[in-house]
Amino acid sequence: MIHRLTPDERLDWLRLARTENVGPVTFDQLLARFGTAGVALAAIPDLARRGGRGQALTSPPRAEMERELAAGEALGARLIAACEPEFPQMLAALDPPPPLIWTRGNLALLQRSTVAIVGARVASAAGQRFARGLAAELGAAGQVIVSGLARGIDSAGHEGSLATGTVAVLAGGIDDVYPPEHRGLYERIVAQGLAVAEHPPGRTAQARDFPRRNRIISGLSRAVVVVEAEIRSGSLITARLAAEQGREVLAVPGSPLDPRARGANDLIRQGAALCEGAEDVLRALAGFSGFREPGTERLTGPPATNDAGDDPGAEALRRRIAGLLSPTPVSRDELVRATGASTPQVSAALVELALAGRAELLPGGLAVAGQAKAVRR
Template sequence: MIQALSDAQRRDWLRLARTENVGPVTFDQLIGRFGDAGRALAALPDLARRGGRMAGLKVATDAQVDQELADGAALGAQLICACEPQFPQALAALDPPPPLIWARGRIDLLDKPAVAVVGARVASAAGQRFARGLAAELGQAGLVVISGLARGIDGAAHEGALPTGTVAVLGGGVDDIYPAEHAGLYARVVEDGCVVSESEPGRAAVARDFPRRNRIIAGLSRAVVVVEAELRSGSLITARLAAEQGREVLAVPGSPLDPRARGTNDLIRQGAALCEGAEDVLRAIEGLRGFREPERTYRGAPGLDPDDALRERVAALLSPTPVSRDEIVRATGAPAPAVFAALVELSLAGRADLLPGGMVTQA
């Protein structure tokens, strides 16, 4: 399934990715079912109608695609689709990968061995010093350091790794500099590192964008190191996603008197490796010889049209509580490809949410 796309195919890929209710799981299923984005786009209205949608599905227009491509080109950014050879190998191994990314800067860094260093925005001076020094040592050991360009630990990690290579993953577009005081740091990352985003250029990040950003941070990395984090922290979401993706998770211990240590200490309590320096990180990833080249085969089923009865049986089994798609298959007793096709139609109709990791909920 690795293929270079023509300009027309890339436009179709982008239109499908920007279509309402088409997330990474639905996108993956549609490509598998129809073979390419153009045929999937042609089938969308009928699929959404069969899933129970009354109003028309909002599909990105040619004008919107033209604008996004022009905005990316003006920044010197590159659009990379998940099926293309340039797509980062580690990210392609996710189930499913993001359909596409925009990248600005040294794209070659995306396929080098990498470690994420993340943590609290309101970080202590000691925590920032540790993150900066850890990133510098990891860079000297040949690793790219990945983080989210946020205040505190993220910014310190980028600073430490700038001389050797760092990647900033953003929730907004590749030009969305947040916080504003990181404008200088952002410019240096673009010059000497790489900035990556799943969002369209010009988009300002909103709350729902950060879990997707965190998934990419974890997906690009062989290990995630959390330096400081409170118990309800986005850094802990990154750590959880990393564990789900089979990455190593490490945490820096801290004083029980500091709320910023509660999250990291709890990670260690749950089985994360303790990190006191770069040696601990290198030891944790020593057995990882790199990621096997993924087959990038899409998981849909060509030509399957579930009937109305099966589709409604599947819909009735859904609830706000996430359940695996395999559980839905077992409950219906129907062939898995037919159930997956029904879930895609329900997703397009806004009646189901297909989540990474094979989970599904009622929308």
């Protein structure tokens, strides 16, 4: 249900979101299963033990979360939960959305139509000029430009849209500027636009954080434009995520002699719309139908009423599912077919395995094997 959290509820959401092995999917499943973050927090130690974790899993203490809130407030940043009315609707439409985001700057920008411009860090001068001009033209047409503050195409897109509205999505905390030479650009964005981050203030971005940042970039945007990208790049990950999320994907064609054009050209070959200017983007947006508002059932699912707990059947199912998981993503429906168990039973077992580190839950109902090993009990 869309509602504003009380101070106690906000601390519970933050503690649950910052608990080890609790990503957006696990957070969403726990909230649906137990109804509130507070009840889920109380259940986590037992759930992790059932999943095979040998060492107790506990959530961060309230004092630590209070320090995070104080650090954000000292920066002039604001923490927004996925259930709150200020949470951007585009991001709320993801399944699941990030539970919480930190924002710093003009939050009203996220109520306007948004377009992501992404591309190579080591971009050509022509590519940067195109991205800067495209951002300026789209901004003049009323679009807010979203990007990742990286070198090359990202920074060019931000520069071109500073006057009309730009959003920088950070991989680390709301105060973690990477690369460091973009500190001045970041300060201008905070003053004139908006910065968004999923992680706590003070958190330095790590390699695994960038795919989650890319998911937020595409999630905030109605369309994603790839200007330059090599065949293996984060920009293509953003484009893939955008397609999975139902966003429009466009790519700027380039010379086949330039490796930086291979990724964008391949996107066009796979069906992305060709982008030669702002008119192509605006035409794609004209056909964008939008999303339904997030369902209340996802945010306020009823508490579980038939928790199997430690019975032998539930333990056997967890072992069976753990054995079926591998580094290759598998859907929950496939696990239901393979085990013969019900969807709620498989979902509950996956959450318990995820909390124990023996599974990782991915968007789209997918799961892969985790790093932790089963513990004999």
